[in-house]
Every structure is written in structure tokens, then in C-alpha cells.
Amino acid sequence: MTVKLANSPVAEHQAKKSRLTRRNFLRGAGIAAAGMALYSGEIARHEISIPSRTIAIRHLPPAFAGFRVVQISDIHYDEYTEPWFVRRIVDRVNALAPDLVLLTGDYISFAPMPRDYVLGAMHRCAQTLSGIRCPQRYAVMGNHDSFLGAPTIRPILADVEIPLLVNEHVPIERFGQRIWVAGVHDPVTHIPDLDVTIPADPDGPVLLMSHGPDYADTVATHPRGPLVDVMFSGHSHGGQIRFPLVGALHTPVGAKKYIEGLYQVSSMQLYVNRGIGTVGLPFRLNCPPEITLFTLERA
DSSP states (O other): OOOOOOOOHHHHHHHHHHHHHHHHHHHHHHHHHHHHHHIIIIIGGGOOBOOEEEEEETTOOGGGTTOEEEEEOOOOBTTTBOHHHHHHHHHHHHHTOOSEEEEOSOOBOOSSSOHHHHHHHHHHHHHHHTTOOOSOEEEOOOTTGGGTOHHHHHHHHHTTTOOBOSSEEEEEEETTEEEEEEEOOOTTTSOOOHHHHSOSSOSSOEEEEOSSGGGHHHHHHSTTGGGEEEEEEOSSGGGSBEETTTEESOOOTTOSSOOSEEEEETTEEEEEOOOSOOSSSSOOBSOOOBOEEEEEEEO
């Protein structure tokens, strides 16, 4: 016969203490997670980083030495990116007094809002961007923008004097000398045409805008690839959420290889901007929104 003995007072105390310890741990973990979400969503998501980079170009015309280029990307107005925050971005851009502003796509988000709402968001975003005082400013398409399409977005940006480059290039002149700004269609949702995007015989450096950074490998192997000096991209959001020693938890298709910062791809320099807004969740961690200031100098 088996006899079940009553628990001793000491055993009951230890069991109760163990339950309380687990409960306290779970409660503490929940509070920590809530605190992290609050910090990522309300504080880190609005902490603007403005890194300054010097870009050396071997054949930069003397007239463009010290030329200041500002890049902003991935606004995603206004799924999570608030109108007041985009106005703050514009103010910061103006404070940098750039000679050229490059906008590398994803002005809106294609989900979960219906098309009419997204179209309205694109109009509101463009009106806010019209506050950028730099007269030389150019844009390219992002993958989210393809939800509306270039024929829809081009006139919206044209109304606020921001040309949209879709497999196109334009010269920028100073004292009779030139650099070229080129922009491809979004390489994530389309197949760009580099034969018409990159000028065949440029009389100055070529700055290329491409929303998707991994497209740099295609550019580098194209016959006209060696004509491109610098490529400016976004799309990755820098991973949006980054943990120490781990890095980015996720990056989208088209930004798996080149995630953030400056790279050398063959003879071309590539810069990947972390962007302004967020997608999926309104969180950023160890990956602040970015406005990048570049100063061109002769190598």
C-alpha cells in the first residue's frame, strides 16, 4: 500500500516561493517588452540621424568641389510616418543648405490602406516636400510607389517642381562644367533600362539613384556600369530593428546584400540610406531615421 505523505511546511514554502519567482519574472519580462515597444515606437522612431560623408570622385570638375548633396528615402507617408515628422525632416534638410536633394523612393505605403487613401497620402507628401528650398531636387520610384505607378506619381511631384526620373538622366551645370544625375525605375518591381538611364558619353561624373541597393551588382556588370561614380539607394530601412551582435532581423527582397552605409562595388561607390519611415510595425531600434549629407571632393 502506498501512503501519500503531506508536504512539509518547508516544502510548501519553497514551492510557493518558486511560483512567485516565476510570476515576478513573467511580470518583469512583460513590463520590459512594453517599455521596449514604447521606446522603439515613440522615441527611437523619431530620433533623426544626420551622418556626413565625403565622397571622393576621381574626375570631379573643380566647379563641383564642395558640392553638397542630401539624400532622404522611404518616407512611407502616412501609414505610420506622421505629417509633423515629415515637416521636421524638411526643416532639417533646409538647415543643411544642400546644392542637390535626392529622394530615393517609397513616398507612400501600398498597404493596408485602399488606393484612394494612398493617392491622397501621395498628394499630401508632395505638398510637404515642396517645402524643400533647394531648387535642384530629383526623385525616383520605390517598390511601394509602384502601387500607384509612375504615370500617377510623376505629375504629382511635377506640381511641386520635383522631377521624377524613370530610366532618365539630366545634367547639372556649374560655370560651364557638369555632373549627371540619373535615375532607374524601381528594380524590385520593374526591369530598369540602363542603356537609356546612364548617359553614353558623359562629360562629368554620374550619380545614379536606384531605390533597391542590391541592383548595384547589375549596374556594376553592365557595359555602362563603369561610367557610374556613385549610386544612392534606400529600401532596406537599415533593417529597421537591429540587435547588438545580431544586426538586422529582416530586410526586404532587393536589400539582402547591401543594408546600410557606404560600400565599394567594383569601381562604383554605393550608399544605402536607412530611410525615414517604417513598414510592418511602427518600430525602430538601433536604426534611427536618416538624412544623409554628402560633400563631393576630387579624389
